Amino acid sequence: MEACSAMHALRKTSWFIRLLFLAVGMLSVVALLASCGGRGSPAPTASSTSEGGKNPSTVRIGFQPPYIPVIAMKNQKLLEKTFGDSSPAIEYKEFLSLTPIAEAVSSGALDLAIGGTPVTAIAAGAPIRILALTERSPKTHAILVRPNSPIKSVADLKGKKIATPMGKAYFFPQKVLQSAHIKDSEVKWVQLENDVGRSALLSGSVDAWVTWDPFYASAELNKEAVPLVDGNHYFQNYVVLFGNADFVEAHPDIVTRFIQAYQQALDWVQSHHADAVQLFASENKVSQEVAELTMSRRNYLLAPPDLKEYLNECTEQGKFFLEIGVTKQEPDWKTVIVPQIAKSVLNH
Template identity: 25%
Template sequence: MKKLLNAVVRRAALLALASTLALPALAQSGKDLRIGYQKGASLLVLQKAQGSIEKKLAPLGVGVKWVEFPAGPQLLEGLNVGSVDVGFTGEAPPIFAQAAGARFYYIGNEPAAPRAEAIVVPKDSAIRSVAELKGRKVALNKGSNVHYLLVKLLEKHGLKVSDITPVYLPPADARAAFESKAVDAWAIWDPYTAAAEKQIGARVLADATGVASNHQFYLAERGYADRNPQVIRALFADSVEKGEWLKAHPRQAAEQIAPLQGLPVDVVEVSLRRSEFGVKPLTPAVTAQQQRIADTFTELRLIPKPISVREAAWQEPQ
């Protein structure tokens, strides 16, 4: 009995210690908006460069902490485990995350930008059509927006994913494999596409025009959005303002974004001109498009169960 009592006391002490250690993290989460971003997310990178979100949130007593991720799937994992409060990513990562049980909301989206993602091949490649990818190695970031693009482009040309050899790599590793010709093609998004075109002469085999919308989505961890709707509204307002400024001043925006992306200004400007800006709340049409992607992944058994995208759409408190 004494041993049992001692064990209970020790367990209670450990739980109390764990709670105490967790307090700074909870306080930090309440004080700062932790934004998950990718270097390729040009609008967020511009906002980071200008400090505009910090200025917008200052009257609310909220600071900003920026957390960089290599791609969307990793960002969604960060959102799921609570290391970030909001994030920005393409179409496919939220679907994989929702199917895995992640708790987040879609809080907005940018307009469709089908020219901002593509499959590229080396400049001296003999491959001239998507149909010729049969039996070839194609690099892509698994679970990213180009995952859906690759599926649909192959389907359009009478192929299945099983007809190629997918090589799952994050952008930096995929670029290295592409340059060394360890892969035959690369499914990738801007600004990486523009960089490959400008720097090593990569040739666009096909972009998403007529195949995929390529929406970009703003996401928020559910608990954070429910507790802090005023922060979400302020972030949304700043994104609208800066999106309008970027559209009107692409060269100036590229000059500010380029140092943070580590790319030449002309590369960044090309990628900006192929993108679309003007964040809006999710509409039924965009939700339906996202649902079609989810249903495709279900049919291909890329996700373990069907999901309802509509259930993850944020309903702003009145």
Template identity: 30%
Template sequence: MTASTRNKHTRRHVLALLSAVAVGAFAGSVPQLAQAQEKHVQEKQVLRIGYQKAASTLVLLKAHGTLEKILATQGIEVKWAEFAAGPQLLEALNVGSVDFGYVGEAPPIIAQAAGADFVYSAYEIPTPEAESILVQKNSPITSVAQLKGKKIAFNKGSDVHWLVISLLKKGGIAYSEFQPIYLAPADARAAFERGAVDAWAIWDPFQTAAIKQLDAKVLASGSGAVSHHQFFLSARKYAAKNSVVVNTVLEEVDKEGRWIRANYKEAALQLAPIQGLEPDVIEAGLRHYAHIYKPIDNKVLDEQQKIADTFYELKLIPKKISTRDAVLFPPKS
């Protein structure tokens, strides 16, 4: 073998080795690259917000898209999920498919008793005129005391559940002395229209819609009976790890609330195609809410505790609970 032949053979051998090393290195990098990509996907943050169509502040926040823009700068995607009412939303929070939501005063009690691990993040100041017990325009019932033995439709476990309990107690009627008909708002309205129930406990904007469209009469509102607080709740683990995100949401919610208070007509026009109601109906309903939000305090937790104790006494929840267990940090006095 000549020197030239030996050199060619050596070069071919070295190139083959280099090629093998390169292929091996590339092959080894494929799973590493896949793992890195998978890790990147896993690390992408998502905030899942549960809302109800009647929750006007959150509905407008979603429609305006400002929260998405702010959180996008932090690499956080916002996903929205609509629910028929508070109890259904809290079920989703309980199973871990929602991180943040807005509900009335009774759903958190039911959810906490069922083991849901959430915390109160903020509350809306009292809005008792935003819910009532309605009767048909030609109903002979003129007082709450006349509801004894009657059929009352309402969404089980919702804030109007507490309204019914409170108003009937004021009217001298025990919880066992009427017929609860558990129906979601749409089904309850249908039953109310055809006279299948004697009364309907409902919140705005559905309350105002029934008054304006069906000539329904307000038998009694929440005024003097309940506070009708609304709450922003967060999954405990999410709130503990993402306090800045939760605070950002609450700041944007507060801005929306202030905008609504300054622009009732415009807010109603924007909500009309979303909520499927006439602007005048929505505007009237909006004016029944405060749209003013506060940090959780001891007073509101005491009011929630009263609901919890009553629900336990009536066997509506299986165990006693302490509402103070549903906060990250004890509120200041």
């Protein structure tokens, strides 16, 4: 009887142990699947949310050389300071022209950027949102020719080779040609980045070079080129803060912090002119004279992107590029322009 009882107890104990191992095994499988996220889960990008918080681990910002407030913001770590001890890594990436910036924002390789309005990219469906206006500087753009060039007026551009960083998708030279009743098909467009455009003009392989400061200022002061016309009376040249649509939707708080930090940087630039010129010269490896001339032609501002004048210019550019066949549709500006965040920060 005692032997039977012992055997019964042993069978109960063995059954209990097997059940316990089964439970532990199931929990281990669940934990493993949770930690792996499944075989089909996408790999996190540089802007994926960091552990333990809603901010991305890295914020990537693109800009062009003339934008000295961005350089001040970077050097003084003003954006990082708005986060306190919980700041994500901030990466600043410099580009020579707008096209590669717009491509990087569209693809998600950049989160935020400062540059001209990428009208043609937006018309092509790029997921871009315009968040603030940071500048209106028409005199910083120019059509340059060699000092001894036979081209003396806009009318003389007919039939000539014109180099620009954006080819024919550049509103300023298109507007200039339109003023002289020259069709865009009546000139030869050559798409060259700014560092190549200069040498192309000097070598004579192109007849005119359309560019902006500091490239324009450097060529002018070195007497390598003279301006045929600048942007004044042709376009407003608004510079804007724009961002990847998904990033803006997911992180409006970071856009808010960026605008706050940019305001601080702009205040510093405007109240420390000599220091700002020196900073520009050293960062861009240009002379003090080039830096001074570049900054003298810039009109800084910080405002929501729903100013009537800006909206009118966006609409005009959208229609124009559609008419000449650069784009297949006009941008949906009501979706693209997002003024609410800037209005909130700037109390507009």
